[in-house]
Amino acid sequence: MTTQTAEAGQSAYNFAYLDEQTKRMIRRAILKGLAVPGYQVPFASREMPMPYGWGTGGVQVSAATLTPEDCFKVIDQGADDTTNAVSIRKFFERTAQVETTTRTGEATVIQTRHRIPEEPLREDQVLVYQVPIPEPLRFLEPSEVETRKMHALEEYGLMHVKLYEDIARHGAISTAYAYPVKVEGRYVMDPSPIPKFDNPKLEMAAIQLFGAGREQRIYALPPYTQVVSLDFEDHPFDPSKAEHPCDLCGAEDSYLDEVITDDAGSRMFVCSDTDYCLARRDAGHEGAQGARA
Amino acid sequence: MSGKFFEEFSQDFSKNLWGAPQPLLQVEGLSKFYGARRGCADVSFDLWPGEVMGIVGESGSGKTTLLNCLAGHLAPDTGRVLFDTRAHGMQDTVTMSEPERRMLGRTDWAFVHQHASDGLRMNVSAGGNVGERLMAVGARNYGDIRERATDWLGRVEISGDRIDDRPTAFSGGMRQRLQIARNLVTGPRLVFMDEPTGGLDVSVQARLLDLLRGLVREMGLSAIIVTHDLAVVRLLADRLMVMKDGQVVENGLTDQVLDDPQHGYTQLLVSSVLQV
Ligand SMILES: Nc1ncnc2c1ncn2[C@@H]1O[C@H](COP(=O)(O)OP(=O)(O)OP(=O)(O)O)[C@@H](O)[C@H]1O
Numbered sequence: 001m002t003t004q005t006a007e008a009g010q011s012a013y014n015f016a017y018l019d020e021q022t023k024r025m026i027r028r029a030i031l032k033g034l035a036v037p038g039y040q041v042p043f044a045s046r047e048m049p050m051p052y053g054w055g056t057g058g059v060q061v062s063a064a065t066l067t068p069e070d071c072f073k074v075i076d077q078g079a080d081d082t083t084n085a086v087s088i089r090k091f092f093e094r095t096a097q098v099e100t101t102t103r104t105g106e107a108t109v110i111q112t113r114h115r116i117p118e119e120p121l122r123e124d125q126v127l128v129y130q131v132p133i134p135e136p137l138r139f140l141e142p143s144e145v146e147t148r149k150m151h152a153l154e155e156y157g158l159m160h161v162k163l164y165e166d167i168a169r170h171g172a173i174s175t176a177y178a179y180p181v182k183v184e185g186r187y188v189m190d191p192s193p194i195p196k197f198d199n200p201k202l203e204m205a206a207i208q209l210f211g212a213g214r215e216q217r218i219y220a221l222p223p224y225t226q227v228v229s230l231d232f233e234d235h236p237f238d239p240s241k242a243e244h245p246c247d248l249c250g251a252e253d254s255y256l257d258e259v260i261t262d263d264a265g266s267r268m269f270v271c272s273d274t275d276y277c278l279a280r281r282d283a284g285h286e287g288a289q290g291a292r293a
Numbered sequence: 294m295s296g297k298f299f300e301e302f303s304q305d306f307s308k309n310l311w312g313a314p315q316p317l318l319q320v321e322g323l324s325k326f327y328g329a330r331r332g333c334a335d336v337s338f339d340l341w342p343g344e345v346m347g348i349v350g351e352s353g354s355g356k357t358t359l360l361n362c363l364a365g366h367l368a369p370d371t372g373r374v375l376f377d378t379r380a381h382g383m384q385d386t387v388t389m390s391e392p393e394r395r396m397l398g399r400t401d402w403a404f405v406h407q408h409a410s411d412g413l414r415m416n417v418s419a420g421g422n423v424g425e426r427l428m429a430v431g432a433r434n435y436g437d438i439r440e441r442a443t444d445w446l447g448r449v450e451i452s453g454d455r456i457d458d459r460p461t462a463f464s465g466g467m468r469q470r471l472q473i474a475r476n477l478v479t480g481p482r483l484v485f486m487d488e489p490t491g492g493l494d495v496s497v498q499a500r501l502l503d504l505l506r507g508l509v510r511e512m513g514l515s516a517i518i519v520t521h522d523l524a525v526v527r528l529l530a531d532r533l534m535v536m537k538d539g540q541v542v543e544n545g546l547t548d549q550v551l552d553d554p555q556h557g558y559t560q561l562l563v564s565s566v567l568q569v
Pocket residue numbers: 327330331332333350351352353354355356357358359521
């Protein structure tokens with residue numbers, strides 16, 4: 001995290017947009033989050049020069065985490081080139097002058113919405129999630145006072161009521177995104193709207209930080225934290241991989257997006273992680289429609 | 294015969310009747326004030342295992358306040374509420390830790406609200422409503438949970454094919470029966486009910502009372518039922534406590550209190566019913 005303070009006389013400019021006091025406040029929340037994995041730490045979310053839906057929570061966590069030496073990557077639904085990803089990347093290029101990249105392996109701080117990179121992350125990397133709704137119990141219990149109490153007292157029966165309702169209605173647990181997990185056998189946590197396919201990756205070497213701007217919450221997973229997806233004995237958690245390799249790079253282990261390729265409704269399945277797909281193709285891997293793309 | 298005599302007699306009687314070594318619930322000097330206004334004051338009584346006690350009294354006499362203090366929903370200002378816990382015997386539920394109290398609330402205690410919407414999750418299916426307490430105490434097998442929910446719906450006379458419907462699609466009587474199933478599925482030992490038949494049609498009330506009476510007898514439940522309907526008391530309660538202005542004015546076996554009321558207020562209450 002940054003050791004740089006505002007340079008004397010330059011009151012209008014500060015590294016990574018936020019003033020040092022705000023960053024310190026956010027870092028305290030991050031440290032508390034790391035000390036109590038999965039616990040939602042309240043923080044005084046600041047106005048950012050972008051709308052809430054753009055991941056202001058993630059942006060504030062990134063701002064408090066970045067150092068001038070960092071290399072920054074932004075993923076939006078797996079891609080680096082969406083408007084949202086480009087804007088956030090540009091924002092930090094301008095306000096922090098950090099190096100940016102689209103390569104997962106090169107990045108030291110990765111801000112993400114909706115995906116975990118396919119390439120396993122390392123201990124020297126930080127993954128920052130943009131979180132819209134941090135409270136996994138919100139769906140069934142609207143009262144904030146009550147959900148806080150439920151977390152404090154580990155009263156998590158309600159989480160299984162949600163999964164029960166899924167099975168009763170659809171014959172299987174149909175929750176495909178934001179699939180609830182239990183952290184270190186203690187706090188139930190919403191992993192943000194990543195596909196449940198990514199849930200097993202939540203146990204990783206990198207530090208994971210979650211920022212919710214509108215809801216003013218930060219939570220975290222230290223490296224190698226135990227993260228278990230909730231389920232029933234007779235309906236075990238299933239990360240559900242499509243029975244299909246990537247049509248471009250041939251990968252059989254990645255999360256795929258279905259893409260419509262022409263007016264006739266032709267479709268293909270491609271890696272949602274564009275960097276992963278590109279790196280594989282650069283290395284000579286090819287899928288069924290690889291030549292055409 | 295004095296009221297005091299009745300009290301002693303009825304307590305001896307219930308001791309003999311149920312043959313239990315000690316009360317399930319012992320309430321001592323319980324008071325709750327809302328600012329300067331008296332909610333209930335200096336209430337003391339014992340409830341024995343398997344006993345059903347009715348609490349009657351006019352509107353504002355403190356029945357709901359007392360019930361909420363007993364069930365841990367309200368913190369009383371003074372007094373003790375001793376409950377015979379499975380693990381540690383008699384414990385004061387007023388001073389025990391909140392996690393312990395909430396654990397009792399979803400295991401050994403049940404609370405049936407007057408308005409089913411206060412006691413049900415209206416956006417969750419009937420099966421999910423019944424299953425919640427099971428899941429809250431660790432049930433993690435979907436098939437088992439569903440089986441027990443189906444069984445309980447049957448016991449409260451809700452057809453099994455309604456298991457995936459939400460209570461919003463149920464009639465008032467069905468909702469109330471669903472609330473009862475949801476509460477009894479974990480085999481509680483003490484059930485608190487606040488006007489369980491209030492707001493229902495007379496014929497629906499009768500059916501619900503029948504059902505409640507069957508369940509109470511069959512499961513050997515202890516219960517405290519707040520009502521201002523003396524017919525409910527007559528049908529369900531072994532013992533009766535009459536409240537006025539937050540205080541207990543009479544306490545005894547139901548038939549004796551109703552047939553030979555000692556306190557002037559109880560006499561008024563009983564005679565007003567007889568006139569109907
Ligand atoms: N939240 C509150 N704040 C202030 N006063 C209250 C509150 N709840 C109850 N009271 C007062 O306490 C007294 C007892 O009320 P309570 O609701 O316990 O009566 P009740 O016997 O249940 O009446 P009812 O038959 O109408 O339900 C009344 O004077 C009432 O106005």
